[in-house]
Amino acid sequence: ITERKQIEILYKTIFDKTGIPMLILNEDLVISDMNAEFEQAFGYTRSEIIGQLQWPALIADDDRGRMIEYYALQKKNLSALLENNAFTYVLKNGETQVGAILITSIPGTGKSLISIENIADLLETRTKLKSTKEEMNQLLNQLPDYVIIHEGETIVYVNDEGARLMGKTPEEIIGTSVLSFAAPEYHDLLIQNIGFRYQGISIKPYLIEVAIPSGERRWLEVRSASLAGRLKDTTLAVLTDVTEQKKAETALKESELQYRTIIENMQDLVYRADISGNLIMISPAGVRLAGFSSADEMIGCNISHMFYSNPGERENLLELLQKDEKVTNFPTSLVDKHGNIHQVTVSSHFYRDIHGNIIGIEGILHDVTEIKKAEEAVLLANRKLNLLTKITRHDINNQLVALLGYLTILDETLKDSPEYELAKKAVSVAERINSIIQFTKQYEEIGVKSPIWQNIRKITCDASEQVHLGSVIIKNDISEDIEVFADPLLVKIIYNLIENAVRYGETITTIRFYEEEASNMVLICEDDGVGVIPEEKERIFERGYGRNTGLGLALCRDILTITDISIIETGEFGSGARFEISIPSTGWRKIPRD
CATH class of the missing domain: 1.20.5 (Single alpha-helices involved in coiled-coils or other helix-helix interfaces)
Structure with a gap:
């Protein structure tokens, strides 16, 4: 068998057995043979094709010129290939399909072998892959995290957020070192973890700092994974900005430290107990007060059974808490480990879980034993x-x-x-000596009893009923819900103001009481009598001033001063007297009346 015959046999074998549609072309491009796969794929019979058609007739008009050029290049140089050898061809039924063409000259014959592969599925896959890649890029660019893909230490991808963090465009970052994302003191850590990852060692999320263009340092949490199927060792890294979280954690630690420092150094007892009264937290001052060596000895103890000298007082405390959910300065007595009694005031409230359910009581106890x-x-x-x-x-x-x-x-x-x-x-x-003796009797009553909350409208009514008014009318326009914290002798002060007005008002017909509210409340007593001459507005508060014995204005001022209340006369002579009693914000309150 000649060499030429061997070549023909070889090509014939490839032609018949390859499973890909194939043609053999003469030099004039007329089809001289086709295999069964071509016949099946294109729908032509051998008699319709062989010797009848030139190969370009099967090519769509838009691609025909390019494919003829490709054929000519192949005939001249077997290694000359167009970058795109895909073309659209036409089937017998008029349908078009996309294929990839490969042209090979058959040595010693002047003929060419053409193989045509249907690449529609491949193109569809490529299109889908491109679309997926674009969607993935859009997704990554929408993430608030910074996403980096790096081969070794070289960045090959960065999303928009990652580029924004560094104050550059993605194009400026791609090709640079991944170390540029970290402050210098973290470079060794990054290099170490990259090495571990490429060795297959799992790396837990870790923190680094990055210095951004503004000069600020931001904390980033790094989570990364190796990407399989790459020619080079490749890593996908997701960097989450946790700066605000770190700041919050730092602030929380500082707050906890301050809170702990305050609690540990407070002289008052701070405690927390569950709803059954079992102690779950106690401050060092509480440990000392109770006579124990450490808080651990006290935790779990029931405070109502162990620390209250009278357990019934705790029941009273709980009743008040159930009513108002808080208690302020509740007086009670505790017994320490050694049996000593301590007088305390309790300010407590309920505390709740995240769902709003009451789970216990917490508060502060102030030791008033020495004060008592x-x-x-x-x-x-x-x-x-x-x-x-x-x-x-x-x-x-x-x-x-x-x-x-x-x-x-x-x-x-x-x-x-x-x-x-x-x-x-x-x-x-x-x-006069007798008058002084009577004054000492009145003065000794001042401050003997502790100040109390008093309804100012009621005591004004009580005082006015004790004065012989004659034809004088009392107008009590004080609000019904106002209480004042003052000495119990407050009613005598109101009595004195009314009695003085009736006695010295001469032309008086009406005395009016009312209040003006601000940060301090001002209680006003004014009348329509002759009033006080200007040079005596202050002298009337001097001891011994006046024409009668009894509780003078000097004593009135002294009584009011006990609870930081002041009194002055501001009326206009000829129009009536006007006394202004100024009560500090802590010395008055409104209590709704049923």
Whole structure:
């Protein structure tokens, strides 16, 4: 068999067995043979094709010129290939399909072998792949995280957010080192973790800092995974900005430290108990107060059974909490580990879970044991002092009554003598001494009892009922819900203002009480009498001023001062007196009345 015959046999075998549509062309491009696959794919019979058609007749008009050029290049140089050898061909039924063509010259024959492969599925796959890639890019660019793909240390992809973080375009970043995303002190960590990942070692998320163009440093959490099917070691890294979270964590730690420092150094007892009264937190001051060595000894103990000297007082506390959900300065007594009693005031409230359910009580206890002892000592001293002054006053009064009796007789005896004026002065002095003695009786009552909350409208009504008003009318326009924190003698002050107005008002017909609210509340008592002359507006508050005995304005001012309340006269002479009683914001409140 000749060499040419061997070549023909070889090509014939390929031609018949390849499974791909094939043609053999003469030099004039006329089809001289076709295999069964071509016949099946194109729908032509051998008699319709062989010797009848030139190969370009099977090519769509738009691609025909390009394919003839491709054929000519192949005939000249077997290695010359067009970049795109895909073309559209026409079937017998007129349908078109896309195929890839490969042209090979058959040595020693002048003929060519053409193979045509249907690549419609391949093109569809490529189209879908391109669409998927575009969708993936859009998705990655919409992410708030920074996404990087790097081969080794070289960045081959960065999403828009990653580029924005670095103040550059993606094109400027691609090709640079992944280390550019980290502050220098984190470069070794990055290199180490990249190496571990390429060795197949799993890397947990870790934190790095990056210095952005503004000079600010941002915290990034790095999560990464190797991408399979790549020629080079490739990593997908997702960097999440956790700067605000880190700031919040830092602020929380600082807050917790401050809170712990405050709690540990507070002299008051801070506690938290569950709804059954079992202690779950206690401050160091509480440990000391209870006589224990550590908080661990106390945690879990039931406070109502172990620490209240009278468990019933805790029940009272719980009743108030159920009513108002908080209690302020509730007085009670505790017993420590050694049996000592401690007087305390309790300010507590319910605390809740995330669903709003009450799960316990927390609050502050203030140890007032020493204050109570001091108060009791002062009260005892006051009682003794009051007893002494009462005895002394009683004895002086007895002597004074006798002295006034003798002076009165002497006054009658010396009526027509030169010594009469001296006798009158002696009587006047004795009466003045009596007035001073009566003043001490009134003054000793000041501050004896603790200040209390009082309904100012009610005590104004009570005071006005005790004064002989004659034709004078009282207008009580004070709001019904206002309470004032003052000495129990407040009612006598109101009485004194009314009594003075009736006594000295001369042309008076009406006395009006009302309030003006601001940060401080001002209680006003005004009348339509003659008023107070300007030079006496302050003198009326001096001790001893006035024409009558009784509770003077000096005493009124002293009583009010006990609870930081002030009083001044601001009326216009000729139009009536006006007393303004200024009460601080902490000294008044509104209590709704049923």
